Amino acid sequence: MKHKNLMSLPFTLWAVIFIVLPLCLIVWYGVTLEIPVEYTQITLEDGSTAYKLEDGTIQTQEPWQKKAVISFSNFKRMVEPTYLKLLIRSLRVALLTTLICLLLGYPVALILTGKDFKHPSLWMMLIILPMWMNFLLRTYSWMSILENSGILNSWIASLREAIPAFDQFLSDRGVGNKIIFLYNENAVILGMVYNYLSFMIMPIYTVIEKIDHSLLEAAADLGASPSKSFLRVTLPYSLPGVLEGVTMVFVPAVTTFVISQLMGGGKVPLIGDVIQNQFGKSSDWHFGASLSLLVMVVVLAFMRGLHSIDKEEEVQKEVRIF
Amino acid sequence: MKKLRKVYIALIMVFLYAPIALLVLYSFNDSKSRAKWGGFTLRWYQELFSDKVIISSLMTTLSIGLLAAVISTILGTFGAIVLYQMKRGPRNMMLNVVNLPMLNSEVVTGVSLMMLFALANLQMGYMTLLLSHISFCVPYVVLSVMPKLRQLEPNLAEAAQDLGATPLQGFFKVILPDIMPGVLSGFLMALTMSIDDFVVSFFTTGSGVSNLSITIYTMAKRGISPKINALSTLIFAGVLILMLILNLKDMKNPEGAKKIEKVKIPY
């Protein structure tokens, strides 16, 4: 028994240092502020000036020390209009992305598990394949298409040259020579959908594939039309997959800062961008930590909400949050 | 109706592959602008290979990936065994702790590790990059080894000792070979996660050490470069070959068919 405890020590230590401690740091920084220490200027016996700090120490240099005080002003700052607008946008973009991925992805999973395709797993592999490429490159590929002097614009330009009627049609509608596709919210959403679509399809496919075909046959046998047996059998059974897909898309979507920077060109900042900024240029770790804390809470609350829809899955995955 | 379904899948495939196809196409374009086709060239590939920054960040990516994968596989396998032997209560608590990084978003993980290294007064660089990669890979190794341990015949280790193996011999001769599929898929997962990572690396590196992701990010922010097209093409080709190899193996071994789905890259 004793050596068993001894064996678990290094791993527990690792978990504490690299998982628990960092999270504690976020919480600590999140609820504190750094302010300069208070001091009084005094004159020493030899007539020189010195400074007496609040803890009683005396030093000759002007005090530079700071102290951490517990303060919730960071959280107040979040509801300032600038940041509030940004938080709402982050949620909106993430939710829209999740919804689009679901609407696009669910039919893919459904069709591939149906009878039209002989090798569904091969098709699934094709869908997963792009995910193996670095997501920066995936995002970059859209940038090179949608850029002002990008592929799409150059193609449209050639089309305009070739077909005067088309050119006329566009000009009538006030479309200039270069159409601006990038650097707006839609471009950011497009980038996210492209990056995360497979994450939605994969779990749904896995779940639908496992549905016992005799269930569907039984439903048909009992007189259910295809649409009814979809509503009554396939849809409820695929719910766990949908929930996992939604999680896998929503979590990265709500926190990304790369896609918003590349596709949005800095014009569509999201909460992830602000956090990145606090740890970079602005260097306000306390505010950054508070925002991270907020993100953590949003994500956990979101997952908690999802799991309450489907209790069974909570048991299966053994990933309980609380 | 059937036709409609096939068209739909075709459209999705176009959506997924068209951008990549264009990248590949334009990586051979002998003209810096995408407006016109300037003829076939390998110029961008030559430039790519003579770009010292890219080559060195490729090396960083590979060495960090391999080191992080090996270390986190050892640590994670060890951890899974430790967890497996724990009593129910503490085990569930530890599992929740280990799962936390997977539930957290990458930004939070990156930021929190950055603060940890700052607290420990570590100079941001190769070491901190490696440590952070190990730390986000370990949970995935634990996750993939744990089910294999659960499937283990409960008396296996005892049987080995009963037949004269020391506990260590028993582990290497009996337990490890048996959980090897889980260990390997954990290793593969750790490797791909590390190679693919950008966000955590972004926060935990410094002193000029940058991996491929960070280099691409910097380049992409500056604007489009055909060199990146060439790089993308090479990476895509590599991934394609890897998948083909995996898939050919799966044809012989039906159990492996699920492997590809398991090795997924979560955000």
Added chain:
Amino acid sequence: MDNNIILSIRNVKVVFEDGFTALGGVSIDIGQNEFVTLLGPSGCGKTTLLRCIGGFEKPTSGEILYKGENIIPLPPYKRNINTVFQRYALFPHMNVAQNVAFGPSLRREDKKQISARVSEMLELVGLAGFEKRRISSLSGGQQQRVAIARALINSPDVLLLDEPLGALDLKLRREMQLELKRIQRESGITFIFVTHDQEEALTMSDRVAVMRAGEILQLGTPVDIYNEPESAFVADFIGASNILPSTMVRDHLVHFLGTDFPCADSGFGENNPVDVVLRPEDVKLKPESDPANGVVGVVESLLFKGVHYEMKVRTGADALLVHSTHARQVGTRVKMTVAPEDIQVMRKSDYSPDVRARKGEGGAQ
């Protein structure tokens, strides 16, 4: 006998971390070449005792002497004792030969020699030619045999078998019982066998230890255990029995079912409460008018069981189980008689039917 004792278990106690007493001070001596069975319901401590001998469990107190030397501090891999586990615990990534060769190859014995021994062992367990087979391609019975061969190749002095036949179907189990007995005879190894199946215990063993709640209740040959159970629990567990609360009138006379019966037992004092065991096949049915000493009852049910009929005969509040080759129709009034030597008198225990009824556990009847 003393010289032949290979394993001596002395007052072994096991208290688990949660305070549960799995073994409450068990002592038993096991001789060379003996086939000893630990018999009892699940949770009686039989497996725990086996694990103590194998070295997988450390007793809280007590001694386990192996050829006179206390082996409790020795880890399993330093004991010349091998185990056949309940679910075999074969190594799934190795084939049959590799599994069997595991022990010798750990000791780095000569490879040619090992493979010869492996074949020899496989032949002994009836699996000649199975060397290259994968474990997953074997049936339960075959896996069982591999597990035995894997243990026997180490030429242990003692082989521990933890309910090895539990997973097999009835026919296969019967076959393996004979097979195990044969292997034990041929190899000359001491077998310590754990089971909860009384029939298995009685067929195979030289001696049986009946266990309950961490204690050995009775240790003896199968015949002794069957014919002369010392307590109601043993009698009940060993097979279908009638256990009746009785009074020992004096030596050689016991009173139950409202009647005095002469019996062979003595030494229980006078007018003391005792339990009496009547084997169903020992209760003889005679016509009601028969003058012999007995109790009159009514046949309540009749079942044909192949070699005999099983009847339930009611007399007052009690009903007796009776086996007879002769069927009596339901409703027939009969007289039940028992020969004095067929009455087994036992001391009262907490398992006695009347004691259990008072505790609310429900009697044996």
